[in-house]
Amino acid sequence: MIQYKAEKPATINxxxxxxxxxxxxxxxxxxxxxxxxxxxxxxxxxxTLSVFAYFIENLVDSVLFQAVILLIALFAEIAWVEFEHKVMKKEMIKMLKL
Known part of the structure; x- marks a missing residue:
């Protein structure tokens, strides 16, 4: 939320x-x-964590399978943020003319 209201350019940490x-x-x-x-x-x-908690309690018995699914989901979400950041940089940073 701080980045959303910032007056100077924000970036990811x-x-x-x-x-x-x-x-x-x-x-x-x-x-x-x-x-x-x-x-x-x-x-x-x-x-993701709510769904994971549901799986632990109700559906899947294999802890390894649950951990793999959780890690895949978390890494996919982080990769999405990185992809969006790169797209933003391409769209919004002016090209310097030499």
């Missing part, structure tokens, strides 16, 4: 430096997309 304001087509849209992606990621994590 990977150590990557955010682009400068003059490099972006729109700082507001950049921050809103970052914030939305993390809100969606948080909801997806919650849903």
């Amino acid at each position: 990977t150590g990557e430096k955010p682009p400068r304001e003059d490099e972006l087509t729109s700082v507001t849209e950049w921050n809103h997309r970052h914030g939305r992606n993390f809100i969606i990621l948080g909801c997806a994590f919650f849903i």
